[in-house]
Amino acid sequence: MNDDTPRTFDEVDWEQHSDRGGVSVSRRLRMLIIGGTPIALLWLYDRLAVGQRERIFVSLGEDLGLSGLFSTLGIDFDPSSLDLLFVFTMLLFGAYVLVPLSQNPRMTRYYWREFTRNRPAVVSLGWLGVVFVGGVVGPFVIAMPEQNLLAAYQPPVFGSVDMAYVNNCLGGIENGRCHGTWAHPLGTDRGGKDVFAAVVHGMTVTMQITFITTTLVALIGITVGTVSAYAGGWVDELLMRFVDIVLSFPTLLFFLLILYIYGAGLGMFILVFSLFGWGATARYVRSKALAVSEAAFIDSARLSGASTYYIVRRHVVPNTASSIITQLTLIVPGFLLAEAQLAFLGIGDTAVPTWGELISSGRTAIDFAPWIVLVPGFALFLTILAFNFVGDALLDAINPESDAEVDR
Amino acid sequence: MGVGRYIVARMAWAAMVSLIIVTITFLLLAFAPNPSVSEAATQAALQGGDPAAAAERERALRGLDQPLYVRYADFLRGVYTFEWGWSQNRAQPVTAALKEGIYYTAQYSIPWTVLTLLIGPLVGVYSAANMYSWRDHIATGVAFFGWAIPNFFFGIVLLVIFGVHLEWVPISYDPTVPVVSVANAFQLLLPVVVLVTGSIGAIMRVSRNESAEFQNAAFMKTARAKGVSPLRAYAYHVMRPTMVPLSTTLVSQLLVIFLGSSLLIEIVFGIPGLGRVTFDALINQDTNLVLGATLLFTFIAVIGNLIEDIVFTILDPRISYDDR
Numbered sequence: 001m002n003d004d005t006p007r008t009f010d011e012v013d014w015e016q017h018s019d020r021g022g023v024s025v026s027r028r029l030r031m032l033i034i035g036g037t038p039i040a041l042l043w044l045y046d047r048l049a050v051g052q053r054e055r056i057f058v059s060l061g062e063d064l065g066l067s068g069l070f071s072t073l074g075i076d077f078d079p080s081s082l083d084l085l086f087v088f089t090m091l092l093f094g095a096y097v098l099v100p101l102s103q104n105p106r107m108t109r110y111y112w113r114e115f116t117r118n119r120p121a122v123v124s125l126g127w128l129g130v131v132f133v134g135g136v137v138g139p140f141v142i143a144m145p146e147q148n149l150l151a152a153y154q155p156p157v158f159g160s161v162d163m164a165y166v167n168n169c170l171g172g173i174e175n176g177r178c179h180g181t182w183a184h185p186l187g188t189d190r191g192g193k194d195v196f197a198a199v200v201h202g203m204t205v206t207m208q209i210t211f212i213t214t215t216l217v218a219l220i221g222i223t224v225g226t227v228s229a230y231a232g233g234w235v236d237e238l239l240m241r242f243v244d245i246v247l248s249f250p251t252l253l254f255f256l257l258i259l260y261i262y263g264a265g266l267g268m269f270i271l272v273f274s275l276f277g278w279g280a281t282a283r284y285v286r287s288k289a290l291a292v293s294e295a296a297f298i299d300s301a302r303l304s305g306a307s308t309y310y311i312v313r314r315h316v317v318p319n320t321a322s323s324i325i326t327q328l329t330l331i332v333p334g335f336l337l338a339e340a341q342l343a344f345l346g347i348g349d350t351a352v353p354t355w356g357e358l359i360s361s362g363r364t365a366i367d368f369a370p371w372i373v374l375v376p377g378f379a380l381f382l383t384i385l386a387f388n389f390v391g392d393a394l395l396d397a398i399n400p401e402s403d404a405e406v407d408r
Numbered sequence: 409m410g411v412g413r414y415i416v417a418r419m420a421w422a423a424m425v426s427l428i429i430v431t432i433t434f435l436l437l438a439f440a441p442n443p444s445v446s447e448a449a450t451q452a453a454l455q456g457g458d459p460a461a462a463a464e465r466e467r468a469l470r471g472l473d474q475p476l477y478v479r480y481a482d483f484l485r486g487v488y489t490f491e492w493g494w495s496q497n498r499a500q501p502v503t504a505a506l507k508e509g510i511y512y513t514a515q516y517s518i519p520w521t522v523l524t525l526l527i528g529p530l531v532g533v534y535s536a537a538n539m540y541s542w543r544d545h546i547a548t549g550v551a552f553f554g555w556a557i558p559n560f561f562f563g564i565v566l567l568v569i570f571g572v573h574l575e576w577v578p579i580s581y582d583p584t585v586p587v588v589s590v591a592n593a594f595q596l597l598l599p600v601v602v603l604v605t606g607s608i609g610a611i612m613r614v615s616r617n618e619s620a621e622f623q624n625a626a627f628m629k630t631a632r633a634k635g636v637s638p639l640r641a642y643a644y645h646v647m648r649p650t651m652v653p654l655s656t657t658l659v660s661q662l663l664v665i666f667l668g669s670s671l672l673i674e675i676v677f678g679i680p681g682l683g684r685v686t687f688d689a690l691i692n693q694d695t696n697l698v699l700g701a702t703l704l705f706t707f708i709a710v711i712g713n714l715i716e717d718i719v720f721t722i723l724d725p726r727i728s729y730d731d732r
Contacts, residue, residue, distance in 0.1 A: 252667060253701075261440040366564060
């Protein structure tokens with residue numbers, strides 16, 4: 001709402017309001033097209049014109065004749081398809097969550113007030129914010145952790161470790177104990193990789209999993225759920241039985257099988273877990289959509305001549321959206337945990353540094369170098385905890401009828 | 409439709425689901441390059457033979473030259489008659505290898521499942537009865553902690569504290585000790601603790617929130633007015649209706665923990681159970697054993713879901729079978 005909204009009913013300029021819905025939809029669409037096109041073009045360019053070992057932006061700079069400019073600005077990134085998808089899902093998040101919130105400041109303020117009543121949730125949101133910013137900005141600021149055997153097992157800044165375990169101490173040595181330095185604020189692992197840098201790069205993976213799986217799960221879950229609720233009859237029956245299968249599928253094992261047969265990276269992980277993770281969401285959306293479609297305003301919309309698609313798009317989905325968002329925040333931890341488990345087993349994607357991999361690499365040295373396991377372990381623990389708290393608080397804030405539940 | 413017919417229909421559906429999953433597994437395997445075929449081709453090429461002919465021979469030997477539907481029928485027959493093939497790596501039949509794994513997995517799985525089922529609902533109802541007291545807050549804190557801490561991470565930390573530093577429990581698992589013995593109880597203590605804390609959180613939360621609604625229900629007031637003891641009131645009037653919604657989350661929760669975490673726990677604690685067998689098979693490219701383990705876990709999941717649905721309908725007499 002604008003601040004210059006007319007005070008009384010008869011002053012309202014109905015001409016201006018009648019096409020309002022259309023304008024906001026197209027604005028959102030425009031935002032998606034403007035943001036999405038360069039991403040799609042970059043992806044195509046990567047596929048068609050850039051060689052295996054070339055870096056996308058370096059080669060782009062050469063093709064555009066801007067090599068000099070690019071190198072002075074330090075633009076030599078090489079985003080993978082997953083990175084591009086990640087950027088696109090952030091765009092979607094902006095268009096479908098942030099834009100509606102900013103267009104409706106009164107409700108946003110109300111939600112925020114309700115949300116802040118739950119103090120752990122505010123702290124959790126802060127932590128998720130740190131992980132998000134660290135994950136998005138971190139890789140540009142902090143270089144990928146590299147092997148450096150001369151700097152193995154360095155302790156964190158205020159910690160110390162017996163010299164028996166360290167070949168080459170970078171910090172001060174007192175009483176036969178090596179002390180940490182600010183060069184490696186959280187210490188280093190067996191290969192001399194900086195733990196802090198690895199944790200920050202792990203944040204990127206965490207956020208990629210969060211955003212991409214959430215988008216895919218929401219997309220499939222909402223589609224199947226609403227179609228099922230609205231089509232009814234045998235379509236409903238068929239889709240729900242399909243959901244049964246998806247739900248009883250042991251996803252982790254299935255992924256192991258795919259990994260075994262074809263080999264798989266992080267992209268495959270995200271794909272498989274999203275494709276088998278939407279079952280609960282679809283059921284949930286279906287029951288919500290069935291409940292909403294009984295409401296009187298749906299009848300009045302239909303009487304005014306709205307098509308089913310319009311009703312689903314403009315009334316049913318927005319009215320179930322709040323519960324969907326909550327539900328999604330509660331299933332994301334499962335994905336993060338699964339990824340960490342695979343990485344811990346040593347069968348995750350070795351091309352990306354993840355928290356699980358770091359935990360597993362520090363296992364053998366845990367009795368003298370516990371920071372290698374503890375730092376990423378607590379980062380993972382706090383992230384999962386934060387998602388649960390935020391999900392709980394969102395449930396209370398958005399849906400005043402319900403009490404906090406952790407089950408779904 | 410009566411209970412009997414519902415159960416029959418539900419079991420038929422479970423069989424259907426297992427068939428579909430088996431089919432998907434078959435298709436995955438059928439369209440994947442077979443490691444033994446490519447190995448045979450490589451061998452032939454190294455020895456100066458014709459790799460294409462060698463690959464063809466290997467295919468014929470393994471029956472891969474037959475049409476897809478014949479192989480599919482063979483595969484199905486093998487799966488449902490429990491002829492799951494020979495484990496190359498362990499030099500024993502797949503079913504025997506899995507049986508050995510189950511023997512060790514059951515030793516810690518049964519205790520943690522029983523403990524979770526006993527403690528979870530009890531603590532949940534107790535904390536609903538004392539809602540917002542310090543006891544409730546502690547229980548909630550424990551629930552969130554257990555729910556959020558990655559099991560394998562928790563296991564490692566506990567092992568270092570109690571195994572390495574305090575030396576209260578042995579660090580390495582000894583598979584030779586008798587099942588019922590103090591030594592076995594000690595070495596399985598940590599895995600059980602880790603799995604119970606991991607699984608109990610969700611169950612405590614659900615039973616707390618669900619039973620909160622029955623605390624002040626009219627039937628509870630009636631029971632109290634009639635002088636029913638609190639214990640009996642909670643056991644009969646709160647616990648029973650709470651079990652209905654709880655049963656829907658219970659089985660799936662336990663299954664998630666069982667399928668996902670038991671593998672990790674066994675690796676952390678070095679237990680040669682089912683998860684370990686699966687993992688080793690995966691690492692050693694033992695196709696038959698990988699397949700067998702996948703099928704076993706799948707069947708456990710399907711049967712678990714079946715039990716969940718049947719228990720749900722039996723517990724709640726209000727459910728009409730036509731809707732389900």
